[in-house]
Amino acid sequence: MIAGIAASIPSPPAQWASFDLGPFTIHAYALCILAGIILALILTQKRFVSFGGHADAVWDIAIWAIPFGIIGGRLYHVVSSPDAYFGPDGDLARIPQIWQGGLGIWGAIALGAVGAWIGARRAGVKLSAFADAAAPGILLAQAVGRLGNWFNQELFGAPTTLPWGLEIDADNANFPQDQDPGTLFHPTFLYELLWNLAGVALLLLLARKLNLRGGRMVWLYVAYYTLGRVWIETLRIDDAESVSLFGITQRLNVWTSIVVFLVAVGILVHLFVKRRPGDDPSVYLPGREPVAQDPGTAGSAGTATSDPASADTGSEDPATAVGTDAASPVADAPGPQKRTGSTRQASHRDKR
Numbered sequence: 001m002i003a004g005i006a007a008s009i010p011s012p013p014a015q016w017a018s019f020d021l022g023p024f025t026i027h028a029y030a031l032c033i034l035a036g037i038i039l040a041l042i043l044t045q046k047r048f049v050s051f052g053g054h055a056d057a058v059w060d061i062a063i064w065a066i067p068f069g070i071i072g073g074r075l076y077h078v079v080s081s082p083d084a085y086f087g088p089d090g091d092l093a094r095i096p097q098i099w100q101g102g103l104g105i106w107g108a109i110a111l112g113a114v115g116a117w118i119g120a121r122r123a124g125v126k127l128s129a130f131a132d133a134a135a136p137g138i139l140l141a142q143a144v145g146r147l148g149n150w151f152n153q154e155l156f157g158a159p160t161t162l163p164w165g166l167e168i169d170a171d172n173a174n175f176p177q178d179q180d181p182g183t184l185f186h187p188t189f190l191y192e193l194l195w196n197l198a199g200v201a202l203l204l205l206l207a208r209k210l211n212l213r214g215g216r217m218v219w220l221y222v223a224y225y226t227l228g229r230v231w232i233e234t235l236r237i238d239d240a241e242s243v244s245l246f247g248i249t250q251r252l253n254v255w256t257s258i259v260v261f262l263v264a265v266g267i268l269v270h271l272f273v274k275r276r277p278g279d280d281p282s283v284y285l286p287g288r289e290p291v292a293q294d295p296g297t298a299g300s301a302g303t304a305t306s307d308p309a310s311a312d313t314g315s316e317d318p319a320t321a322v323g324t325d326a327a328s329p330v331a332d333a334p335g336p337q338k339r340t341g342s343t344r345q346a347s348h349r350d351k352r
């Protein structure tokens with residue numbers, strides 16, 4: 001037993017899960033999630049700029065995608081693990097307490113995509129372009145976020161005698177009551193962390209070799225992640241909703257991973273075989289491309305096209321007016337022109 005513990009992975013002390021900073025309580029789980037989001041945004045911004053997009057568009061989309069993703073992730077966790085909230089000893093007040101752990105990736109991706117679509121439409125960006133840029137970053141955020149499970153001593157796997165078994169405090173609420181103190185468990189948080197980091201490296205490497213635009217990168221991410229999630233999920237022993245299909249009973253997340261994996265593979269086959277990459281690599285929606293201001297052209301900055309019909313009235317097509325400085329029409333508009341002799345002669349000739 002002593003030799004096994006010596007070769008095991010210790011869990012952080014329970015007091016490390018949170019600490020007080022003045023009147024506020026800071027939770028390690030929340031810090032891990034926040035760190036993952038920041039790293040994901042940095043990587044996404046770098047990739048989006050390499051696609052030809054503007055760095056600010058990433059933040060414009062993120063302010064919609066991140067809150068939607070957190071809400072979706074929490075709702076999926078509550079639905080897939082309902083006993084803690086709706087069971088005999090459940091507590092509905094725990095639903096918004098995300099710092100205690102519990103964000104389902106499927107809800108986060110689904111509702112986060114809705115938020116990203118809203119933000120992308122407002123920013124004039126193609127959702128597929130943003131998703132392709134963000135996919136490796138999302139996987140990186142998931143890897144870093146898994147450290148929060150380590151601090152909370154949660155979501156570990158079945159007992160194991162392997163030298164990398166995870167220690168869990170016997171007095172921790174998550175410690176299985178049917179196991180003896182000192183039992184080691186599969187560190188499924190570490191398995192997923194390493195799987196995700198390997199996936200980030202793989203996706204970035206393939207992006208150098210293949211044309212992974214037009215939704216290819218994001219669906220490759222989905223296929224890779226779900227493939228790993230199937231075998232990692234089967235090792236976990238925490239409470240979760242189980243579903244029986246074809247005479248086989250498995251956790252809901254296992255069946256979800258299998259279904260999503262098959263869907264992702266099918267879409268990838270369609271994208272690689274049936275569809276060729278578009279000739280237009282622009283990350284912007286048609287008519288929403290930002291155009292650099294030409295100093296020699298008054299009032300044309302920030303529009304992708306000009307409407308000849310609007311030249312007579314000075315109006316502007318709202319579908320193509322993106323990024324225009326509100327002050328520029330005033331600053332760039334020509335003032336009253338003094339009529340020169342040549343113009344007077346021209347007017348005299350016209351009258352004749």
